[in-house]
Amino acid sequence: MDKLIRVLVAKPGLDGHDRGAKVIARALRDAGMEVIYTGLRQTPEQIVSAAIQEDVDCVALSILSGAHNTLLPKVVELLEAENASDILVIGGGVIPTDDIPFLKEKGVKEIFTPGTPTQTTIDFIKANVAQ
């Protein structure tokens, strides 16, 4: 039996809504993935603990708050501390293109800015998860 891809979808940061996270969660589900949805206002610590317990292949973070430069690298760092750097970390939401090189340098594998077709994200995950 083929292994299903498991993805944790979370929305870190303090701002209010999770529409973007829900859109991506549904798109990944429709692409045949098992999505663990954890909802709003997640701390990096909560995200990483959940990712470990759920044994996901990928953590997809939706960020609108502007705190991406601290939150995303923090998730990568905490995963490393748990010996879980094989888990793919990707981000999406309102992230200025100027910040993308910094985030990638910090170990975020890809950033999907608004307007990116969800299929692009799906293809990226399928091509890059450790199998």
Place this chain on the structure above:
Amino acid sequence: MDIEKRLLAGDKRAAARLISLLENKDQEALAILKRLYPKSGNAYVIGITGPPGAGKSTLTDKLTKALRKEGKTVGIIAVDPTSPFTGGAILGDRVRMNELSTDPGVFIRSMGARGHLGGISEATASAIKVLDIYGLDYIFVETVGVGQSEVDIVKNCDTTLMVMVPGLGDDIQAIKAGVMEIGDVFAVNKSDRDGAKRTAREIDMMLDYNKDALWRPPVKMVVASENQGVDELIKALHEHRDFMKSSDNFIKRRAQNAKNEVVELIKERIERTILDQSKREERLEHAAERIAKREIDPFSVVDDVVGKMNL
């Protein structure tokens, strides 16, 4: 270090990975489970079931926090048997349990129905064993109560908590058939809503039909979202555990569960073998054609297939 040693050393990641491997029917993972089986059996397993949206996850969150205060460690397996058998799923029970995520004494795992051979109950049973060996004191298994699948799932449990809500009315009648019987403890959640007392009374009346049972399931009113009535409910769950453990009920129940499990595993293995063989050879199709033409009868074909089967 290998995954088996890491699991025994209390490594969360090893436990998490082993559950995935077992979900995917990895033979090495199964061998590990066989070896470590004598180390399982210490966790107390509580099934939590009830209609969609009844507040099962919210209640599980509160029950877990109460047990943590007693110094107990807790595993939670949130199963969605309604997710499609093939394809993807969104598993959202963690949304109600976020505060537990970073508690080192808690382990939460979400499971979908996906293409589990032998069904979701078998995959759940494996996950329970892993968390049991990992060393948790209590394991909650949350599953939505709509039909046969959750009845199968709770066949893995020592105590089953049925979560109801006010105003189910006719639904209670419907649930009664097959599912009412499995509750050892009943909670009427959302008791901040109208009609909670009436619903509790209706459940009580229904339970009174079964007067000769040794254990009369208690019915507790709770408001999970406000953490009201949770201590009372924990007390009721403990009382059921004490009732089980004070007699041979406990071992009898576990033996009954084990019997179900073995039967399910046998069914699965036979099914898989037949499917494998019929895929490998075109024998079955060929035989079917001959049956249609009345050259041979279906009974003899079955004798033939089963006789040659290497289980």
